[in-house]
Amino acid sequence: MLREDVTEAIRTAVFEELAAVGFARMSIEGIARRAGVGKTAVYRRWKSKLSLVLDLVGAFAAQGLPAPATGSLYGDVRALLEVAAQALSHPVASRVVPDLLVEAARHPEIADAVKAALLDGQQGVVARIVREAVARGELPEGADPDRALDLVAGPLYWRLVVVRTPLPPGYVDDLARSAVAALKG
Structure with missing residues (x-):
């Protein structure tokens, strides 16, 4: 079972990383560092930075x-x-x-x-x-x-x-x- 607080920390870190460095320079390592988690925590939830960003944009659209x-x-x-x-x-x-x-x-x-x-x-x-x-x-x-x-x-x-x-x-x-x-x- 994936912890929701970790997932939310990663989502927040993605927005911060996108704002700081943009999509092209964004990395899973940078996201994990901002979220205070290991890279594996990110990869357990999303297979790539593209799938991560697509998920977040989709969640934003759903709101x-x-x-x-x-x-x-x-x-x-x-x-x-x-x-x-x-x-x-x-x-x-x-x-x-x-x-x-x-x-x-x-x-x-x-x-x-x-x-x-x-x-x-x-x-x-x-x-x-x-x-x-x-x-x-x-x-x-x-x-x-x-x-x-x-x-x-x-x-x-x-x-x-x-x-x-x-x-x-x-x-x-x-x-x-x-x-x-x-x-x-």
Whole structure:
């Protein structure tokens, strides 16, 4: 039986190691050292660093984003942006996500896991926001959830993950207003 506290220590160490050195330079030895365990403890749970990272990304995807339910399209979009901005601005995420996106271009398995973690969960949340906005009469029938996701998340990812600049005051409010206007237009 594998000890859950050891497994959690290893998972935490993986995020720290990814943030410190990136996927390419990450090693099982470094992970084990950070976790305070032997390499065999890591290998008992995962066969390689790729399978370890895929498992963690999958676990992250399973957590998903909370679906806001503020009662208005603007409120839901703003709440979703706030949660996403906080997650992407986290010191570890701000180093790990860009590295995983680079590795996704090299490893189809990572690409699938990253897609599940970053896209699939958000698609479900945005589809629900759009459905509820249509039901309230805030959006027309046939409003496209994929377009909504692009309008809502695209600028945020661009600024925080690609350009890597902090959000200026009022950015989330302005982006929420712009996205809602574009969806209604």
